[in-house]
Amino acid sequence: MKSAKAKAHTNIALIKYWGKKDPKLFLPMNSSLSLTLDAFYTETEVILDGNLEMDQFILNDEIQGEAETTKISNFLNLFRQETGILTPAKVTSQNFVPTAAGLASSASAFAALGAAMNEVSGMKADPTTLSTFVRRGSGSATRSVFGGFVEWQMGTCNEDSHAIQIDDASWDIAMVTVAVNTGKKTISSRQGMQLTVDTSPFYASWVETAATDLVDIKQAIRNQDFQQLGEITESNGMKMHGTMLGARPPFTYMEPTTIDVLAAVRQLRQQGFEAYYTMDAGPNVKVLCHLSDSEKIQMKLKEAFPNNPVIISKVGGGIELLS
Template structure:
């Protein structure tokens, strides 16, 4: 049955074992597998509907986007259009529910929500695993936002990307939470894509990173299976710092850290030294995320807010699978 209007929601995710480097920049195929935690606090709602005319139209947070952005979205929509007998243009209305102060990239939830909605609008009936290979081509990390809980994005080996998809590892329903401490939410001088490319091409540390990431993902999946929070946290923290270490080996060297970043990391180590288990990680930016036990989240937030009153910490629980909000 053809639908006229579909709305979907997807949550953002934070990688615990990082994705850093592509083996194919067109299909967004990663150099290593990664594993993430989906967060309930940050999400995107996207509505898609068929419209008359030859051109797709894209609104973000109520503002019509310029041609450059619309071209990117149209290219993504075309992935779904080519799988369907329906060739109509599409209106995309996307709303990011990601606090501005969080400094969290919303591309993962954005493309996961858009893909989930388009899958229904074009009546394709893809299962989640297949859908994850489609949303990957909008944003690599969107692959993981198709699912809730702990999610693995398997790197795959095929050149067409058919085996590079996401699978749910665990529901993460065992006292897990994550804190976000916004350090700087301005636009980065070096984008993630640029930083990734420079690291892969010039850092002598990079091959060791790829090898170690493969070992880390096996170890963290065992920790999840055992519900061993300490092992989970230690692996998360070590993997994130190794990723940032590869950047210092690039030519020219670069870093996303800022002075406040270092102070936040030190404070988290101090809190851990007081007997409260908590472990930090960072993506390609200065903002710090902390994985902790959910029943300790309020206590850790209070301590961090006292130390950094101008950088309010945000608590997130575990997000769920991408899903449909309405179908007309």
């Protein structure tokens, strides 16, 4: 028996990935850029065991059923095709995400699983190549291979649609999450992005402007220009959410409290804080701010939203092998 265990953090996109040009290979319509978060992560152990008849998947101490296990097997098969090592695997995974945050993430899950399998199968791909494998588990996982600011370059084919680190973000940066609703959403991001691609008349301008947003945000990162970074983040996130209102049928992930939190962040700015919001495919709000301001911002948001968990995260690092 051989085993390896790895850890990966989740990430929040500042320039969003929203739509696939090749759903089978997970090739995106546009390049994206994220910040890796320290507070939310997954640890996964893979044991290759010739005595097993088939793959087993245990998540947060619960044995998973056929549907979930098949997803994992399909992903492990990508590594098996590459290495020729077909031994069944026992996969044990733990999500370290405050349940209240509603941030359980396929990004950290597939990045951790990919990193463990990369090791135990002897494939030992470099991180950029590994990111092309984890991409096929979940698009956003591509970026969780690295820490700090990470670009997922959309590329043109399976081999060149990969992640690179842009900057380790070791300046004064944090992300504060306001959990608005942590229940299961009715439209998954996978379904939501496809519906948007297929039906929203706003989609073409999303793709066009995401490209210029990416150029501009990389310039802001090079200059450590926090205001530019925040303004582009806020604009790009809201544009993504705008495309959904144009879909048929229209949909939105926003809830009434979401709108109130966005207003509260704008108010924080009027009080002199550099704080900017973004949202993923859900109603929770993430606030990009300075780490040195994050406790004050957390306090103010808790005061305004006493029923909603407010969680600070520092910048996270890339995948780590634990054993």
